[in-house]
Each structure stands twice: as structure tokens, then as C-alpha cells.
Amino acid sequence: MKPFENKVALITGSGRGIGRAIALHFAAAGADVAVNFFRNRAPAEETAEAIRQLGQRAWVIRADVGDLDDIGRMFDELDGHLAQAGLPPGLDFLIHNAASGYNRPVLQQKERGWDWTMNINARSLLFMAQQAAPRMQARRGGAIVSITSPGSRRVLPNYVAVGASKAALEALTRYLAVEFAPANIVVNAVSPGVVLTEALKHFEQYASQESIIEKATAGTPAGRLATPEDVAGVVAFLCSPAGFMLRGQVLEMDGGALLLGK
Numbered sequence: 001m002k003p004f005e006n007k008v009a010l011i012t013g014s015g016r017g018i019g020r021a022i023a024l025h026f027a028a029a030g031a032d033v034a035v036n037f038f039r040n041r042a043p044a045e046e047t048a049e050a051i052r053q054l055g056q057r058a059w060v061i062r063a064d065v066g067d068l069d070d071i072g073r074m075f076d077e078l079d080g081h082l083a084q085a086g087l088p089p090g091l092d093f094l095i096h097n098a099a100s101g102y103n104r105p106v107l108q109q110k111e112r113g114w115d116w117t118m119n120i121n122a123r124s125l126l127f128m129a130q131q132a133a134p135r136m137q138a139r140r141g142g143a144i145v146s147i148t149s150p151g152s153r154r155v156l157p158n159y160v161a162v163g164a165s166k167a168a169l170e171a172l173t174r175y176l177a178v179e180f181a182p183a184n185i186v187v188n189a190v191s192p193g194v195v196l197t198e199a200l201k202h203f204e205q206y207a208s209q210e211s212i213i214e215k216a217t218a219g220t221p222a223g224r225l226a227t228p229e230d231v232a233g234v235v236a237f238l239c240s241p242a243g244f245m246l247r248g249q250v251l252e253m254d255g256g257a258l259l260l261g262k
Helices: 017-028 041-053 068-084 111-137 160-183 198-202 209-218 228-239
Strands: 008-011 032-037 058-062 093-096 142-147 185-191 250-252
Touching: 008 017, 008 068, 017 032, 017 041, 017 093, 017 228, 032 041, 032 068, 041 058, 058 068, 068 111, 093 111, 111 142, 111 160, 111 185, 142 160, 142 228, 160 185, 185 228
Parallel strands: 008 032, 008 093, 032 058, 093 142, 142 185, 185 250
Antiparallel strands: none
């Protein structure tokens, strides 16, 4: 029996990168997966097809997690997919991976960019958790894991809005962990540092994607950067019985980079 057999996971931003790796990892472990996207449907459909090739159900749901109405509709749509498939209602795993933001200096930040970043990265966790909790209680418990960033505590160039949103995300993780514990819902976060994905190209303080990889690798005791598959493995651990006693934690999985202050 696969460890996540008969489980259902909703993974936001799972068309590509870390989200896709998590979706495929969970499917390989036996879970049926709701693949969320907002702007680009094609990668989400490709992820869903890869999940089906692993023998699991996959549903593609378009929703902007920064919009409260869209959050409600996303969960309602998942309910409909489960009913149509003849599966019991509820949800086992919510993985909050979707993220966005404006990488600009403090003096260049605008109200719209600030609100956009906070809504997608932090506010969404609170209101998705409100939707997920009763559905997890219907299955006698579950797990919520969010993807955060070292920028929540360290000052990174042009990262003020995203860093503040990730700090809020981590605070929410602690509050949710305590309040949801009586419902047998485990809540944690993973902070993977620099991960080898296309997102690296958005960090304009580096001359190129190659330079950020070279610089980050040189400052990593593990000798390499984390991959999306590395992150997926840690997220799955937090959703497994082995992670039951971890509550409200932010797991650093940066290969030891922060130990050197890099």
C-alpha cells in the first residue's frame, strides 16, 4: 500500500517548479491531486496528465488564491470533482506553494504591489485554512504545509514586500498549528532557500541565472542547491505520520547555507 493511498491533496501553484514536483511526489505516493493554477493552464494540464500516468486522479482548478471569492470557488470545485468521482468528501493535504511579489526597493514599492504580494503569499493561507479545516475534519485530520523563504527573517535585496509576506505566512503557520491541533490537523512550513527553478531569473540583483546558482552553491555546505524534488520530499514527510509531532515549525532545507550566514 502506498503511504498516501486514498488521500486527496490540493496544491496551489502546481503547474510548474516546486508545486509540480510536490504534486508528482504525492501522486507517486498514492494521492489524488487537485492542481491549481492562475495564469497559465498548459503547464497545469501537463502536470495533471503526468499524475494520471502515475495511476492517480488529477483535477485542474483555475483560481487566484489572492482573491477570496476564488478561494471559495476552488474548494467548491474540488468538492464537485470528488462527488463526481464517487469519492468521500473532504481533504487530506493542503500545500500552499503559490507565490508572487514585486522585487523592488522600499522606496519603489506601490500600494497595489504590496497588497497583491500580501494577498497571494500570506492572506491566502488564512482563508484557505478556513476552507480546508472542516474538510479535513471530515477525514479525521490532515496536514497543511506552506512554502516560505529565508527572506522572512533575513534582509535580501529588493525583497521587502515578499519578505514581509513570508514573515506573516510563518506567523500564521504557528497560530494555525495551535488552533487546529485539536482537530488533528498538522500545520508547518518549509523554507528551501535557493532552489533550482525558473523563478531564479526574476532576481534582478544578479547578473544572470548562472551567477545566482554559482554564488549560492559556493555558499552551501551541502555542495549543491536544493531541487524541487528535494522540497517535495520534505513536504511529504511533514504530511506523513513521521511528521506528526512537528507543529508550527519552519524547516530550513538550504543545505546549511544559513549556518554560514550566506
